[in-house]
Amino acid sequence: MFTVLPRLRKARLSLAALASTALLAACDPALVGGLGGAPAGADGPAIEAGAPVPVALLVPKSDGGAGPVASSLENAARLAISELDGVEIDLRVYDTGGQAAQAASVAQSAVDDGAKIILGPLFSEAANAAGAAVSDEGVNVLSFSNTTAIAGGNVFILGPTFANTANRLMAHARAQGKQRIVVVYSNDVPGQFGKIAIEQAATVNGIQVLSSEAYELSVAGVSDTAKRAAAAVQSGAADSIFITTDATNAAMPMLLQQLPENGVSPSQVQYAGLTRWDVRPDLFALPGAQGAWFALPDRARQASFDQRYTATFGAAPHPLAGLAYDGISAIGLLAKRGNADALSGKSLTSAGFTGSGGVFRLLKDGTNQRALAIATIQNNQMVILDPAPSSLSGTGF
Incomplete structure (x- = not known):
């Protein structure tokens, strides 16, 4: 059973997170300066070898403008899960509403529910807030953002820079x-x-x-x-x-x-x-x-992903959908190795991964490199x- 942490002690952290998001660009894809080499990656909660890995997917399902993107991201994550070999992912989906405050709240809820890592959110402010909300618990966030200003600490960005x-x-x-x-x-x-x-x-x-x-x-x-x-x-x-x-x-x-x-x-x-x-x-x-x-990106790999997605869900993926596929692929590869610290910052930055558009890796400053x-x-x-x-x-x- 997972311990449910008190919410009161998070109040100050959440307020600080919301204040800091005001300094960031309003939405992606503004690619802005990073954190000056600040190392990324929390230790990460331990996972149990052979057991399903609880992963929280944070997407803006109720956001009128981004709802279709959220659906495509969730589909791509489920496609990746279906293609994993030798590891099981327990995917739990949370709605950020496209808002930083809600992202912080559901990120905390996800960790209280037992999530070992967070995939998403989509927007930079939401990702920044989510990362701040769970940073003291050592949970890493693989955001769909490409805004390098939020990278570092426990927040990684999957978006191309x-x-x-x-x-x-x-x-x-x-x-x-x-x-x-x-x-x-x-x-x-x-x-x-x-x-x-x-x-x-x-x-x-x-x-x-x-x-x-x-x-x-x-x-x-x-x-x-x-x-x-x-x-x-x-x-x-x-x-x-x-x-x-x-x-x-x-x-x-x-x-x-x-x-x-x-x-x-x-x-x-x-x-x-x-x-x-x-x-x-x-x-x-x-x-x-x-x-x-x-x-x-690698055209052959991108075309293959698009075809598999379309065959499974009956429609073409949103251009950002591959980021969710990539995140699950990385988590699955690391979890398959059976190490308790598979989702730590050290593990996340120690390997290369094959994603929807080719190979990529996460860097210690929270950004990424893509072939x-x-x-x-x-x-x-x-x-x-x-x-x-x-x-x-x-x-x-």
Whole structure:
């Protein structure tokens, strides 16, 4: 029988957690700075070898906007459980309502009910609050967020980060002999932190950032920045231009049209994008898209996951559903080893896992690394230049 802990002693902690969440971005996917290397991972409650592992899944089931995402996440978690071999997961689902206060409350309830680890929540504020609520009991949280500001302590993030993508792209650029880049970014939170990720990855890979040019989201703002970026490319003899803009953003087609018009020829300067351009194939015919690089998960593994999910549930998964599958896969692999400390921070960061989109691992700072492929655009079609590696050893990570 599991001990039910008193709720009163959590009051101050919960209030502190709620106050701290006000400092974070309102929702994902704002990828912001981390905790300065603060180690992640609580010791974790012991599990019993051979017994079902109690796992709490925290999702925003009653959130009107995120409810369908919550359903897809739960389905993906159950799919992963059905595919585990030699280990049983006792999945218990809790509704966060998409709210930080409710996430903290149900996280505590889950631990009182015997949960050994928490999978979720979805939003950064909710994940931060949930982690704070159960941190004194040593329970780790595998959040679906990609907001690196909340990573650390007992909170891990499963969502893909700008830093991971930037490092993969920059390592590829270095391998192709690129030495000098110009960065174009949107003057907002995602753009600014995308810029930082690119600049940091460039430094690590010995590539010089000649200039970083911001734009305001307007016709005049994008046009002016395209001119400045082109001038920076030409004056500094840059060999590459990195764009942080999300492919779905209205600025992207303008940049891919106007940068070449201002003299940044794709035949002479390598274009690269920090986000996935394959989600918008209409970009492929634009001048700046020709030969451009961007990163994406292992296509074969992603397609296999999508097919299995669709066959099981009769509809395609939400793009975020794979994160729940990944979390259960990691928990299952570690629990199968039969160690009492399988869900400790040390164990979580000691192994690599195979997920819905390829291999990944959790890092000691609470963030993650994912194996990515490098794609390009040729003849208006996406082509894989460098496949996603099958392991994360010796891949520049």
